Amino acid sequence: MRVARFRLSVCQRAHTRRSCLQCLLLGLTILLKQPPPPLLAFFLYSASVVCSHVSPSNASVHAAAMPDERILLVTGIPSKQCTSEYLYSLFGAYGGIQQIRIGSSSITKGCAIVVYEQCEAANNAVGALNEYALSKDRVLRVSVYEEERDKKALERRKRKREMQAEYKKHIADVAHAANEPKE
Structure with a gap:
């Protein structure tokens, strides 16, 4: 029996097994952008066909560190x-x-x-x-x-728009206060 070597895009490691259940489920977690259901999580960390580079303690770090490089x-x-x-x-x-x-x-x-x-x-x-x-x-x-970089840029633009709107409101309030007659 010949075992094919392939590269799984989720973990970027070469595997010698036909499938890697742990990496498959980790990939589903990344695609769905939420943790797997409890039953899948049980299989994720208790399956005998697992990769040694991902453990329950570092799975979230591993998933967050791998952007979609395609x-x-x-x-x-x-x-x-x-x-x-x-x-x-x-x-x-x-x-x-x-x-x-x-x-x-x-x-x-x-x-x-x-x-x-x-x-x-x-x-x-x-x-x-x-x-x-x-x-x-x-x-x-x-x-x-990199999605994170894009999110940060979007947040900066949003803050800038909010500050500009606040500044315009402040200028309008000052102009309105200056036009009111003093008693």
């Missing part, structure tokens, strides 16, 4: 010259592409999200296309998309 953030795209077909041909050379989204709003113009089918293809694309010169003055920046 998703790439691409910046520096000339919005008028680059079409989705061009990006498919450019990024498709490194593996199967699941989806490409090109930003069209004023904030996301010049950016794209590329989702590969496999992590290895995404890593190859990052290595080959980061700092890729499209023209004399345009350079592509390609990196693995």
